[in-house]
Amino acid sequence: MATLTLPKPSTSNPPSSGPSLAENEKIRSGARRLGVIAFVAFLAYLVVVPIVRLQATAFEDGSAGFARAFGLDxxxxxxxxxxxxxxxxxxxxxxxxxxxxxxxxxxxxxxxxxxxxxxxxxxxxxxxxxxxxxxxxxxxxxxxxxxxxxxxxxxxxxxxxxxxxxxxxxxxxxxxxxxxxxxxxxxxxxxxxxxxxxxxxxxxxxxxxxxxxxxxxxxxxxxxxxxxxxxxxxxxxxxxxxxxxxxxxxxxxxxxxxxxxxxxxxxxxxxxxxxxxxxxxxxxxxxxxxxxxxxxxxxxxxxxxxxxxxxxxxxxxxxxxxxxxxxxxxxxxxxxxxxxxxxxxxxxxxxLSTLTFDNFRTVFGTAAVPSAITNSLVFSLTAMAIVLPLGFVAASLIVRGSRYPALRLLADVLVSLPLGVPAVIFGAAFLLTYTEGPLVLYGTPWVVILVYVTLMLPFATRMQLSTMLALGDSYLEASRVSGAGFLRTNTRILLPLMRGSLGGTAALIFVLLTHEFTASLLVRASKTQVMGTILFDAWSNGSYPQVAAIALIMTGVTAVGVSAAMLVGGADSLSKM
CATH class of the missing domain: 1.10.3720.10 (MetI-like)
Known part of the structure; x- marks a missing residue:
């Protein structure tokens, strides 16, 4: 009688069809680290490089800048x-x-x-x-x-x-x-x-x-x-x-x-x-x-x-x-x-018998003021659209970046630095940095927008940071346990919970940017005038009734912007400012 002999099970590993789970996790971890490094490097370039470049000029020619500055009578x-x-x-x-x-x-x-x-x-x-x-x-x-x-x-x-x-x-x-x-x-x-x-x-x-x-x-x-x-x-x-x-x-x-x-x-x-x-x-x-x-x-x-x-x-x-x-x-x-x-x-x-609207007609009758209003709105909204996501990423890194303690601390310092540096220094630094190579932006809207983004980094980060700390991790952990990924957790859970804070942050940023005068005065060009610089020119020329008219227009534009931010952020957004 013939005997059926079964093959012995192989003890060797089956051929691999792709990276293992451990390898995939290692790849993802490396990609995240590279992303964090790139983000912190971008912050450093945005905040630190212009200041270092400006301050370096003071030490040129044997610190001649310090000698002239502190030799003033x-x-x-x-x-x-x-x-x-x-x-x-x-x-x-x-x-x-x-x-x-x-x-x-x-x-x-x-x-x-x-x-x-x-x-x-x-x-x-x-x-x-x-x-x-x-x-x-x-x-x-x-x-x-x-x-x-x-x-x-x-x-x-x-x-x-x-x-x-x-x-x-x-x-x-x-x-x-x-x-x-x-x-x-x-x-x-x-x-x-x-x-x-x-x-x-x-x-x-x-x-x-x-x-x-x-x-x-x-x-x-x-x-x-x-x-x-x-x-x-x-x-x-x-x-x-x-x-x-x-x-x-x-x-x-x-x-x-x-x-x-x-x-x-x-x-x-x-x-x-x-x-x-x-x-x-x-x-x-x-x-x-x-x-x-x-x-x-x-x-x-x-x-x-x-x-x-x-x-x-x-x-x-x-x-x-x-x-x-x-x-x-x-x-x-x-x-x-x-x-x-x-x-x-x-x-x-x-x-009261001599009151007239002639000053407003004069203001709107020239191309300068409507152009300045448009520039203020466009520059402010563009900077807001950039700095809010930057602030969100920075706040997330500071709150939940325990895997990267050195990068976390560096990001915290970088986003706090603009709060400790007067806007006039940033204005002078950006003017010097972007009028020379390798990146020449002077005379374009982007030099104004970049200085706006830099000035608003502390506000965009700190206000979102405080909300993230108040919310804690329980909602995010529950979302991850249910199988939601990083992107879905943030878009479906975290951002809706932060709606009021985001509205308040947007309102504050819009207020500060439409008011911004110091840095704008230094980096402006003939085609990048904003409301504050136009008002200063009228003040310097002694056109006080027109100064008052422009000031009221600025206040009105700001009030409309704050109201819009409140509509987006909800009724409690102003309390988050």
């Missing part, structure tokens, strides 16, 4: 004004911003709509707001000064009693404008405090004032440090107020002196770079000091079952404070702009 006064403006405006902004945030937390329920009023000064372009204050408080023709001279104790004066062109009033006006930024940070801090802690302190018999100083204020430390740092940096880099108000009275700071050096023929880039060095060093020091002072921010996490609500009785005094601030910071400057824009001449009295 007026350098001592310039440094004094720069430090005084920064510290003075910081003090005003911190006191006002914190007081406004406290007042907003104590509003009666029927008056909670007043919370939005302290934010409104941000909607008014800085150059327009400064012009409005000048129309109010110029020594002789200022409307408010003219009204004050009708009072008995000032009736003997021919001008004043306020001189808007003095360093003291430049400090006050700057502090008013910065207080809105501090208010946003501190009010956000108030909303994140767990009410249970305050209730426990009050139940233990602690007085209300002691609760504020012992519990609330320490928990506000992160927002106070960050908001104070931002206000200090903005004060150090302040340009618009000193340029418009201080030029004719000898009030010059480092930023305006840099502008004058670059405006010379030929442009003195080395001297300007040397003048910007103290601002650059101070900015970097403030950014790192913030990180050191905050330390481990998890110490300040207080989320619990209840959000913050005022534990004291609703305060009418708080509502009055907000209304008075809004009257001084927003209503009066806008009214002054309105009257001047409808007048044939700027003078200290108001004659």
């Amino acid at each position: 007026r350098i001592g006064r310039i440094l004094q004004y720069t430090v005084g403006l920064a510290i003075g405006s910081l003090a005003v902004a911190m006191v006002l911003g914190t007081a406004l945030a406290w007042a907003a937390s104590r509003l009666p329920r029927r008056l909670e709509f007043l919370r939005i009023l302290p934010i409104l000064p941000i909607v008014i372009p800085a150059v327009a707001g400064i012009a409005g204050w000048a129309f109010l408080l110029s020594p002789r023709p200022g409307y408010l000064n003219a009204a004050l001279r009708n009072l008995p104790w000032w009736s003997h004066l021919d001008e004043g009693p306020v001189d808007i062109y003095s360093i003291e009033w430049i400090v006050i006006i700057t502090g008013f404008s910065l207080s809105s930024f501090v208010y946003m940070f501190v009010s956000s801090g108030f909303s994140n405090i767990n009410s249970e802690m305050l209730e426990a302190a009050q139940v233990s018999g602690m007085p209300e004032w002691k609760v504020f100083f012992k519990i609330t204020l320490p928990l506000l430390r992160p927002t106070l440090i960050y908001g104070g740092g931002v206000a200090l940096l903005l004060g150090l880099g302040q340009f618009t107020g000193p340029l418009l108000l201080g030029t004719n009275t000898g009030v010059s700071v480092l930023t305006t002196e840099m502008y004058f050096q670059i405006s010379d023929s030929p442009a003195q880039f080395a001297t300007a770079a040397a003048l910007g060095s103290p601002l650059l060093l101070a900015g970097v020091a403030v950014v790192f000091a913030q990180k050191a002072l905050l330390g481990n921010q998890r110490r300040f996490v207080t989320h619990g079952g209840k959000a913050f609500r005022s534990q004291g009785r609703p305060s009418r005094a708080g509502a009055a404070l907000i209304v008075v601030f809004s009257l001084l910071s927003t209503v009066l400057p806008v009214l002054a702009l309105t009257f001047v824009s409808l007048s044939r001449y700027w003078r200290g009295s108001i004659d």
Whole structure:
């Protein structure tokens, strides 16, 4: 009988038809690492290369730029004004911003709509707001000064009693404008405090004032440090107020002196770079000091079952404070702009019978202003479309890039750096970098757009970063467990959850970019004028009624843009600004 012999099973591995799972994962990991490296390298080129190239000019010819800059006869006064403006405006902004945030937390329920009023000064372009204050408080023709001279104790004066062109009033006006930024940070801090802690302190018999100083204020430390740092940096880099108000009275700071050096023929880039060095060093020091002072921010996490609500009785005094601030910071400057824009001449009295729309007809009758409005919108929207995805990727890397600790830290530093560098330095750096090879962009819209993207990186990243931290990882982990990939998780889960934050970020970026004046003034060309530079040209020519008309147009364009961002981002997007 024949015997059937079965073949023995082979112990050798079957022939491979492709890479193994481990190899595929290794390939994907390598591709991700290369992508992260490329992204961080792009950030470094965008942020660092122009600054390094500018600062290198100060060291040429044996550091001749430093010798010229710090050999100026007026350098001592310039440094004094720069430090005084920064510290003075910081003090005003911190006191006002914190007081406004406290007042907003104590509003009666029927008056909670007043919370939005302290934010409104941000909607008014800085150059327009400064012009409005000048129309109010110029020594002789200022409307408010003219009204004050009708009072008995000032009736003997021919001008004043306020001189808007003095360093003291430049400090006050700057502090008013910065207080809105501090208010946003501190009010956000108030909303994140767990009410249970305050209730426990009050139940233990602690007085209300002691609760504020012992519990609330320490928990506000992160927002106070960050908001104070931002206000200090903005004060150090302040340009618009000193340029418009201080030029004719000898009030010059480092930023305006840099502008004058670059405006010379030929442009003195080395001297300007040397003048910007103290601002650059101070900015970097403030950014790192913030990180050191905050330390481990998890110490300040207080989320619990209840959000913050005022534990004291609703305060009418708080509502009055907000209304008075809004009257001084927003209503009066806008009214002054309105009257001047409808007048044939700027003078200290108001004659309703002579009001006319001729200034608006003149403004729109020339090609320059409509072209500047179009440029402002196109440049701002294009920069926003670029910087929002950049900020999203940077925030994702900082929050979830634990695999790449060195690249994660470097990305965090790079996106924070523009916040510590005054816009005038970036304007000068981009002007120098992109007027020479290998990439010549001067005279094209792209040099303006790139400087806009660079300036907005900190805002686009930080606002999305805070939302990602608040959302946590639970939603993303649930999506991955259900089988969704990286792209689907982000588009179907994360981005919808961030809708309000994205709308608020877009609104803030649009506001800041349509207002941008400092860097635009340096990198502009005849075909790349924006609203702020056109307004400055009219101011320099003494065409004050047209200045007021352009300022109102700028404010209107900004308001429309913010409204559009709110429609896209939802009703709560303005609260995310």
